[in-house]
Amino acid sequence: MFENYCANLRFNYRCVIILFITLLPLNNNLTAKENTLVLEAITEDAYTLSYQTDEGEIGGYSVELFKAVMADAKLEYELKVVPWARTYRRVQNEKNIIVFPMAWTKERASKFKWVGEITPVNYTLYCLTKDLPSEPMSLAQLKKQTIAVPRSDIRAEHLKKNQFTNLILTTGNAQLTNLIKRGRISYFLSSKIGLNQLISQNNMKPSDFTRVYSFKDLQTRLYFVLSLQTDDEIYNKISASYKNIVQNGTYEKIMSPLFKLLQHNSHM
Numbered sequence: 001m002f003e004n005y006c007a008n009l010r011f012n013y014r015c016v017i018i019l020f021i022t023l024l025p026l027n028n029n030l031t032a033k034e035n036t037l038v039l040e041a042i043t044e045d046a047y048t049l050s051y052q053t054d055e056g057e058i059g060g061y062s063v064e065l066f067k068a069v070m071a072d073a074k075l076e077y078e079l080k081v082v083p084w085a086r087t088y089r090r091v092q093n094e095k096n097i098i099v100f101p102m103a104w105t106k107e108r109a110s111k112f113k114w115v116g117e118i119t120p121v122n123y124t125l126y127c128l129t130k131d132l133p134s135e136p137m138s139l140a141q142l143k144k145q146t147i148a149v150p151r152s153d154i155r156a157e158h159l160k161k162n163q164f165t166n167l168i169l170t171t172g173n174a175q176l177t178n179l180i181k182r183g184r185i186s187y188f189l190s191s192k193i194g195l196n197q198l199i200s201q202n203n204m205k206p207s208d209f210t211r212v213y214s215f216k217d218l219q220t221r222l223y224f225v226l227s228l229q230t231d232d233e234i235y236n237k238i239s240a241s242y243k244n245i246v247q248n249g250t251y252e253k254i255m256s257p258l259f260k261l262l263q264h265n266s267h268m
């Protein structure tokens with residue numbers, strides 16, 4: 001009887017050990033999954049680079065580029081569209097945030113981890129053609145005009161630094177459009193990409209706008225950036241994947257339609 005009890009006990013003990021060993025990988029996988037890093041990816045309403053449809057889908061050239069990079073890096077993320085001023089505050093103070101498109105400036109160079117370039121960009125001062133003065137204005141005269149620029153943007157920073165004081169700070173092109181339609185402003189600072197958005201989404205024509213001044217210091221490039229607090233291991237992985245998609249032709253495939261569009265509208 002005792003021998004049978006011991007045999008059963010040994011058998012049950014072996015079963016417990018086998019069950020434990022069998023379930024151990026599942027427990028490890030569960031823990032790994034729970035601890036998987038999910039980056040917070042934030043973009044803005046900057047058609048055609050990035051935008052959100054009425055159905056909630058997020059698209060655009062820079063979004064497709066971002067997805068290609070992250071797929072190569074095999075990293076998980078949650079992508080959302082957030083007003084730029086709020087995004088800019090958060091990416092300076094929080095960990096594991098990737099933001100795009102971010103314009104490079106000397107002042108910003110040390111504040112973020114710069115992953116890879118999306119596209120060159122030039123910002124120009126435009127005027128509604130119907131409100132254009134009969135004689136060209138000097139820079140001193142332009143400084144007295146009411147000008148719309150996005151809040152917390154390098155355009156606002158540049159104009160403030162150069163004594164443009166009559167500024168209306170906007171949250172994006174939607175507010176800019178509203179200001180134009182209400183006759184509140186005639187002047188605004190935009191890139192060709194932003195002007196394309198304004199025209200295409202509001203049934204306007206390129207001839208409705210006239211370039212009045214180009215700022216040499218506002219010729220820069222747009223990037224993907226990581227918050228400075230993000231681990232270097234993540235930065236290196238995403239940077240390597242960005243280089244991969246440039247080298248394998250994915251970057252050119254995604255971005256070439258945009259470059260052709262901007263070249264076609266080079267007169268704007």
